Amino acid sequence: MAQVTSEKYEAILDRHQEAGRDHLIPLLQELQDMEGYVSREAVLAIGQHLKLPASKIYGVATFYNQFRFQPQGKYHFMVCRGTACHVKGSDKVLDMLVKQLGIGPGETTRDRLFSLQVVACMGACGLSPVVNLNGEFYAKATPAKVASIIHECREKESVHAAG
DSSP, X not given: OOOOOOHHHHHHHHTTTTOOGGGHXXXXXXXXXXXXXXXXXXXXXXXXXXXXXXXXXXXXXXXXXXXXXXXXXXXXXXXXXXXXXHXXXXXXXXXXXXXXXXXXXXXXXXTSSEEEEEESOOSOGGGXXXXXXXXXXXXXXXXXXXXXXXXXXXXXXXXXXXX
């Protein structure tokens, strides 16, 4: 395997000098915290450090939904698909987001403005269906409400670009 030398990972990898397989998840978490996602370069650096093939690292990382493999957008939508949200129509909200943003769950728009994630439950069942945008919860979400939120985000960006 080719040597991966990236100074940006050195500080984290140095903290795990005697690391074994049991350090894989903490390393993935730290590198994701640093970059915002787990990049291909980070996987290769971890593999080299732990003497593990990239396939093993991806196997573990894809098992846990906490890891992302693409950078998040400036506006990160999370759609709850738990039972209460499903029954109250979160599928229609998700469909609208996919159409409006032109991306699927787990993806980020090319301009890195929007990203979309589906989660199993946000623990806000009484407010269902729930959408989260950058940590802010939107209760009783409808496709029209969420389309309006997208429009507001785009408006903010056009004002910033013009100003």
